[in-house]
Amino acid sequence: MARVKNESVRQAILTSAASQIAMTSYMDTTVAKIAKGAGIAPSNVYVYFESKLQIYFTIYTPWFEAQVLALERAVARLKTPERKIQRLVGGLLNDIADDKTGYTSALMEGLAIVMPKDKYKPDLLHWAENKIVQIVCNAIEGAKPEDPRLRAFAHLLMLTFDGVAMRVKSQRAANESTANRSDVEEALVGMLIGGR
Amino acid sequence: MARVKNESVRQAILTSAASQIAMTSYMDTTVAKIAKGAGIAPSNVYVYFESKLQIYFTIYTPWFEAQVLALERAVARLKTPERKIQRLVGGLLNDIADDKTGYTSALMEGLAIVMPKDKYKPDLLHWAENKIVQIVCNAIEGAKPEDPRLRAFAHLLMLTFDGVAMRVKSQRAANESTANRSDVEEALVGMLIGGR
DNA sequence: TTTCATAAAAGAACGTCATTCGTTATAGCA
DNA sequence: TGCTATAACGAATGACGTTCTTTTATGAAA
Structure with a gap:
């Protein structure tokens, strides 16, 4: 036409x-x-x-998915359950939430100002939580996807993901160094790997 | 003059x-x-x-401190360590991060757009983390403030706090119901209270 | 009481931005 | 070669935080 x-x-x-x-x-x-x-x-x-925010989501969504899938492959290459879970947690919190590109940091800015008109749907978060469950099931012998403790772990990990991304933003603004996140990672790993 | x-x-x-x-x-x-x-x-x-953001911080800081101190008193009134920690976690995530006034939700909007010129200092976060450590020490016999596992718990709890506040914002925007947060709370409590 | 300096208060203006409007130019089709 | 839908453009528009300029109230000194 x-x-x-x-x-x-x-x-x-x-x-x-x-x-x-x-x-x-x-x-x-x-x-x-x-x-x-x-x-x-x-x-x-x-x-x-239709909006600046939509441009950003169009960029962020595939980037985030690719990061998580790459992490999944990296985890699969490791041998022990402990190393696998460590990598999963560390990868999410350090490599993705605190990424060099600043995409996730930008996500926080975007989400913070989301308005109903922008029709944001948290599909990506649900996808990520399910993916975490799946990765853990492949990592730990006998782990069941329906286990509420496992689902809680995934949810907690994603909430922490948001928290870290948020913190990264404001700490950069305050020119503050990254706090010692390794203890937190250890605690999260400890939830699944019985060790004290 | x-x-x-x-x-x-x-x-x-x-x-x-x-x-x-x-x-x-x-x-x-x-x-x-x-x-x-x-x-x-x-x-x-x-x-x-000197700025709109400063007005907001002037409101938020004392409100947040009062909420945490009230929570501290509520925790002190309970008898068992388990109930105390449950109340601490639940109070932070439900009553304060997901508060009726929306002040914490607004915090996320403020923090997300913080610029260096606004001179934001994360004193409040440090204060809150120390307070959590203190509350836990009063709740659990023999807990030491220097214990790195305890500090990790406090840090993780505050990161989760930010995550929940963030989620509350975007979920409200998407008219979505609050996800089942109780499993997450249980997992956090489990970190300190050895039980399953 | 009068004067005068100072700073609060007000109003207009500025600069920045996302977004929309009205118009023009061009790709595809008859 | 026209015709038409619409990509592309430049010029508004409307918000909003903040600053500039002017006016006005205050309180202390004379």
Whole structure:
């Protein structure tokens, strides 16, 4: 019929936004800068995405999933249950919640200002919790996915994930060093690996 | 010398801001609305506070401290260590992180957008973690404040606190019901109370 | 009481941003 | 070669935190 959306423009928007967010933060990444980086007018961004937040979720969701799946593979390579669980917890809290790109930090900014109109659905969180359960079941002989203690572990781990991401943000703002997170990781591991 | 700041105006600003935040959220509470509620011009707000965020911290800090101290007293009234720790965890996660006023929810919005210029200092978090250690020591015979496992528990509990507050915000936005948090609470209690 | 310096109070203006509106230009189809 | 839907654009719009400029009230000194 008429003119058609250009996939390369859509990609340019995502690429530009991703590099802006990684360089600064969600708040400092303006639609104007995203558009400039993509070589288009700011108003044209809205032909491809309905809001700035949606652009960000379009970037974050596959990134997060890829990180978790990579972690799953890394865990599978380890031999003992203890090492596996340690890697799972450490990977989530250090590599993903406190990632170099700052994507998760940006997630906190995004979620904090979510409004009903943005129609945010916490599918990603549910997916992550289920994935954690699955990884633990593969790591520990005899662990059952329905075990409420296991589900509690997964939920607690994701709540801690959010907490760490939140803390990372404000600590960076306060120029404060990362607190000793290893004790917390040990405690979480201890929940599943009986050892005292 | 000259005209002097009116303490009642300062209080009017705080009262107006507190009720606005409780009714809506941090983001929806504009300086203009705060000023209107206080019966002054928006610009005059800046004679008493240097930023909107500072107004909020002025409200939140004493509120949070009072909540924690009240919780401490409630815990002291209970008899068994198990009940005490249960109350501590439940009080923090349900009554304070998921409070009716929405103050803690607003904290997440504030922290998420903290910029270095706002000079946020995480004193409150450190105070809370130390307080948790103290409450646990009073609850459990022989618990030592220096015990790294105890400090890890306190840190984990506060990270979970942030996570819950964060979740509350976005779940409210998604009109989703509160997930079953009791399993998580049980798991946290289990860290200190050896039982299953 | 009058004067005067100081600072609170008010109002207008600024700068920033996400988003929308009105218009133009262009890709696809008859 | 037109015709049409719509991508693309530039110029608004509307919010909002904050600052600038001006006015006004206060309290101390004369």
